[in-house]
Amino acid sequence: MDGATRPGDVRPEHAQLRADCIYLGWQYALRHPDPGPPPKRPAREDLTVTEVPIDPEWVRRERMQEDMLNRPVRIFRTFMGVVAAAILALGVTQLFDWMIVLLGLSATGLVAGICTYAILQGNRAVQARVRERHAHAQRDASRRQRELVEAQEEHAAKYHEWAERKAVFDKQLTWYAVAVPDEIDRIDVAGGTLPGWSALITLIGATRLYSGGHLTVLDLSEGAIAKDLIELAKRGGDDPLVWVLPVDLPRLDLGATLKPDAFADVLAHVVSVSEETTRDVGFDNAILERVLEVLGEHATISQVTAALRALAQVGDPRDDLKYGLLTATQLERIGTLFGRGVADRVVIERAWALESQLRKLETLGTEAVTLPPARLRVVSMDRQAGVFGNRVLGTYVATALTHILRQSPASERPWYHTIIVAGADKLRGDVLDRLMDACETSSTGLVLTYRSLTPPVRERLGRGHAAVAFMRLGNAEDARVASEHVGTEHRLEIAQLTETFSSTVNGTGGFYTSTISERREELEKPQGSDLIEDIESTEWGRNASKVTENVLQRSREFLVEPYQLQQLPTTSVIVTHATADGRQVRLADANPAILTFPKTTLAEFEKVAEPPAALPPEPLDEEAPPPNVGPPPPRLDWRKTR
Numbered sequence: 001m002d003g004a005t006r007p008g009d010v011r012p013e014h015a016q017l018r019a020d021c022i023y024l025g026w027q028y029a030l031r032h033p034d035p036g037p038p039p040k041r042p043a044r045e046d047l048t049v050t051e052v053p054i055d056p057e058w059v060r061r062e063r064m065q066e067d068m069l070n071r072p073v074r075i076f077r078t079f080m081g082v083v084a085a086a087i088l089a090l091g092v093t094q095l096f097d098w099m100i101v102l103l104g105l106s107a108t109g110l111v112a113g114i115c116t117y118a119i120l121q122g123n124r125a126v127q128a129r130v131r132e133r134h135a136h137a138q139r140d141a142s143r144r145q146r147e148l149v150e151a152q153e154e155h156a157a158k159y160h161e162w163a164e165r166k167a168v169f170d171k172q173l174t175w176y177a178v179a180v181p182d183e184i185d186r187i188d189v190a191g192g193t194l195p196g197w198s199a200l201i202t203l204i205g206a207t208r209l210y211s212g213g214h215l216t217v218l219d220l221s222e223g224a225i226a227k228d229l230i231e232l233a234k235r236g237g238d239d240p241l242v243w244v245l246p247v248d249l250p251r252l253d254l255g256a257t258l259k260p261d262a263f264a265d266v267l268a269h270v271v272s273v274s275e276e277t278t279r280d281v282g283f284d285n286a287i288l289e290r291v292l293e294v295l296g297e298h299a300t301i302s303q304v305t306a307a308l309r310a311l312a313q314v315g316d317p318r319d320d321l322k323y324g325l326l327t328a329t330q331l332e333r334i335g336t337l338f339g340r341g342v343a344d345r346v347v348i349e350r351a352w353a354l355e356s357q358l359r360k361l362e363t364l365g366t367e368a369v370t371l372p373p374a375r376l377r378v379v380s381m382d383r384q385a386g387v388f389g390n391r392v393l394g395t396y397v398a399t400a401l402t403h404i405l406r407q408s409p410a411s412e413r414p415w416y417h418t419i420i421v422a423g424a425d426k427l428r429g430d431v432l433d434r435l436m437d438a439c440e441t442s443s444t445g446l447v448l449t450y451r452s453l454t455p456p457v458r459e460r461l462g463r464g465h466a467a468v469a470f471m472r473l474g475n476a477e478d479a480r481v482a483s484e485h486v487g488t489e490h491r492l493e494i495a496q497l498t499e500t501f502s503s504t505v506n507g508t509g510g511f512y513t514s515t516i517s518e519r520r521e522e523l524e525k526p527q528g529s530d531l532i533e534d535i536e537s538t539e540w541g542r543n544a545s546k547v548t549e550n551v552l553q554r555s556r557e558f559l560v561e562p563y564q565l566q567q568l569p570t571t572s573v574i575v576t577h578a579t580a581d582g583r584q585v586r587l588a589d590a591n592p593a594i595l596t597f598p599k600t601t602l603a604e605f606e607k608v609a610e611p612p613a614a615l616p617p618e619p620l621d622e623e624a625p626p627p628n629v630g631p632p633p634p635r636l637d638w639r640k641t642r
Contacts, residue, residue, distance in 0.1 A: 017211040017602065021179035022187065022415060022445065023203060024469060025573050025588025026595075028495035028555055029605050032172050035165040039158040042151040054134055066126045070119045077115035084108035175597060176605035178588035180467045180577055182414040185440045188461050189449040189573075190482060192471030194223035196570045197449055200471070200590040201420055204447060205229040205376070206535070208418050210236060214375045216401070220394045220423035221451075222383035224512050228592075232535065233376040240376040244514040245393045246360070246385055250367035251516045254379075255400035260297060262407075264288035266399045267304065269431055271357050273395040287311075287350060294333045302362040308355035310334045312348050360392050371516070380512050391426055398431055405438035415445035424448040429456040440464070453478040461485070467577035472568040479562035486560045486576055492587040494572065495555045501591055502569030535592050560585075 017023075084105050091101030180187070189200065205215050206229060217226045233240045243252050255266055268285040291307045292299055306325035310317045311334055320326045326334075338347045379397050381390040401419065411417065419439060424432060432448070439446040450457045452475060462468040462485070470486065473479040558564045560574065568574075571591045576583060594600055601608070 017207055018179075019211045019213070019413065019415075020182045021177075022182060022184065023177055023179045023207045023602070024187070024200070024467075024575050025178045025203065025571075025590040026175040026600060027178045027586055027588055027605050028174060028493060028498070029176055030169075030172065030174060030555075032165070032169050035162050035169055038162055038166075039155055042148060042155055054130070054137065058133070059130055062126050062129060066122045070122050073115045073118050077112045077119075080108045080112040080115065084112070173599050173601045173608070175589075175594050175600040176608065177602045178573075178575055178586050179604060180575070182445075183465065184467045184577060185464055186436060186446045186448065186466040187469060188466055189447065189469045189471060190453055190457070190461060191473035191478060191565075192449065192451070193570055194221060194225055196471050196572075196590065197221065197223070197422055198225040198228060199571045199592060200449075200469070200573060201225055201422065201447075202228045202232065203590050203592045203595075204418070205420065206232050206592060208415065208445075209233055209238065209375055213415065214417045215377070215420070216417070217376075217378045217380075217420045217422070218394065218397055218401070219378060219380040219512075220390070220421065220426045221449075222381050222390070222423075224380070224510055225422055226378050226380070226420075227510075227512065230376065230378060230512075238375050239372065240378060240515065241371060241374040242378045242380070242512055242515045244380050244382050244512050245397075246363075246389065247382060248514050248516045249361070249393070250363045250365070251369060252379070253365045253368040254397060255403070256365045256368065258400065258403055260292040260299070261289060262403045263299075264292050266396065266403060267301075267354075267358060267361075269399045269428075270361070270392055270396045271354050272430075273357075273391050273428060284350060284354060287347065287354065290337050291334070294330050294337070300366070301358060301364045302366070305355050305358050305362055307334050308351045308358070311337065312351035312355060314352060314355065357392060360389050361396060364396075369516075378512065383511075394423075395427060395431055398427055398435055402431075402435045402438045405435075405442045405444055408442050410441065411443040414443045416443075418445035418447065420447040420449075422449045423451060425450040425452060425454055425457050429460065432456075432460060436460075436464070453481050465578075467575060470565065470574040470576075471572065472570065473565045476562060476566065479565040482565050482574075483560050483562050486574060486585055487583075488560050490560045490585045491557050492560065492574070492585070493555050493557050494569070494587060495589065498569045498572055498589045498591070501571060501589075535596055 087101050087104035087108065091098055187204075189197070192200070201217065205217065205226070208215055209232070215229075217229070219226055230240050230242060245252065255263065258266065264285055265281075267288050268281040271284055272281045288304070291304060291311065295303050295307060303325050306317075306320040307330070309315050309320065310326065310331055317326065317331055321328065321331065381393060398421065419435075421427070421435070436446060438444070450461075453461070453473070458481060468485065470482045473482050565574075569589075571589050573588045573590050574585065575588055576585045578584075
């Protein structure tokens with residue numbers, strides 16, 4: 001069976017993960033067409049040359065016909081006999097002279113003999129026709145037997161040829177990797193559903209982790225799309241760090257080591273998340289910088305909000321003095337930061353607005369603990385929290401990551417560290433622009449997923465050296481924009497397996513389980529764990545075993561039209577990016593379970609000249625060093641940037 005790995009199945013060739021490729025899915029392609037059913041075997045004949053049956057009914061009809069033809073002759077011969085007897089009787093009675101009697105007997109005897117000869121000739125003719133019919137039947141049987149022998153020999157030759165083509169067809173690879181080179185700076189994923197994002201992020205994340213990289217996932221989708229990826233990381237021997245905000249906000253120390261000017265910039269962008277238009281955050285940044293100068297280098301969010309309350313003259317500052325958020329000296333300096341007058345009212349209003357929004361971050365880092373290093377870190381938003389509060393938290397994490405990347409040295413290995421932002425359309429355009437620029441300058445891989453193609457998303461889609469991946473686009477206008485971006489002239493082939501999986505996937509698995517708020521115990525490291533075995537244990541892998549044989553070799557073609565993009569299966573991805581030979585467009589299935597199929601290869605379809613299925617496959621070697629890579633760069637650490 002092509003769908004699931006069974007005992008005795010061989011692993012696919014070219015199964016070593018490449019660190020210089022980012023895998024986005026699997027392309028279904030057949031180099032050799034299906035030969036169809038075997039040639040039909042010729043019908044067997046029970047007829048032999050020595051035993052040729054003659055139809056007795058035909059022989060009876062022939063003899064009956066001859067008898068009917070000979071009946072007048074027999075009657076005339078009998079009449080001649082009666083005449084001869086009468087002449088003989090007249091001769092005995094001496095009524096006729098014996099000379100006349102002899103002449104009469106001679107004449108009647110001659111006529112009777114002629115009649116007898118005619119009857120004998122007719123019987124011989126019937127026997128001759130019977131013998132001829134028998135000989136013809138023998139010749140016809142011999143001819144049919146020769147034709148049967150020739151047909152059997154021809155069938156044997158055709159069957160041998162069909163068996164060879166069938167063997168090649170059965171052994172050929174059917175799923176080829178769809179990857180983009182690590183020279184690509186970013187991957188923009190437009191459209192898609194939560195299960196589709198889960199499949200794509202699981203595939204990208206798993207292949208990056210198992211090739212030795214590090215991964216940070218900022219999940220703004222509120223759909224727990226990285227849950228399968230977390231399970232894979234655990235099975236691979238890692239201990240992922242998972243923050244569920246705002247519950248884990250006290251234990252999130254992201255940005256706690258930023259310098260005051262960078263910290264002010266982060267907070268200014270967090271406040272701007274509520275603005276209806278893209279407003280200059282310079283004024284807010286200036287207020288926050290001056291407040292942080294008063295508070296000192298290691299100021300917390302709660303201290304900043306206390307200072308803003310004092311600046312905006314909100315509440316009683318003695319309460320903040322009582323709780324140790326401000327000192328008397330700091331309170332006095334805050335009161336003299338800005339002059340009294342018209343500008344003072346503007347400062348008070350902005351300080352009040354800043355305080356009202358930054359209050360959602362007051363508990364940030366208040367219970368920070370030392371955590372062990374992890375190659376997978378997931379920061380997610382609790383779906384039960386407020387929508388606006390989640391946008392504030394997401395903007396803070398994205399902006400803080402941006403500043404950490406700006407202060408980090410450029411990596412010698414592109415995509416060694418990868419950041420995935422799911423639901424990036426919830427962030428402001430300027431926040432995304434800064435994150436894109438920081439990832440590009442630090443050689444950090446960036447994957448952005450957008451639920452819809454809003455005008456800000458369209459402006460940034462594929463900008464720079466980026467690959468674009470389109471998933472299901474339910475909105476008609478989004479589908480039209482995507483079809484124009486890809487080009488409606490492209491004809492793509494989709495496997496029925498992809499459509500079958502799409503109909504069986506309903507959700508993504510509920511909620512994340514925080515690994516920060518609970519007591520972290522040392523995990524027992526799995527022995528001999530590899531990527532294929534780990535994927536087989538996920539929900540995707542378990543569903544793969546339910547696929548039947550009759551859908552594994554079927555496919556259909558479609559044009560990239562808006563209607564087709566609205567009907568794409570859940571895990572289908574149209575990948576397009578620029579190459580030296582022009583823009584390349586491929587259709588992939590992001591289902592990670594396809595890697596477990598025996599006829600899946602990590603080689604790309606265009607780079608496989610001959611089908612390698614006839615060659616002995618090689619086992620998956622997870623421990624082999626990635627090709628053409630240097631020493632790993634310093635690990636990106638949130639707490640080592642100040």
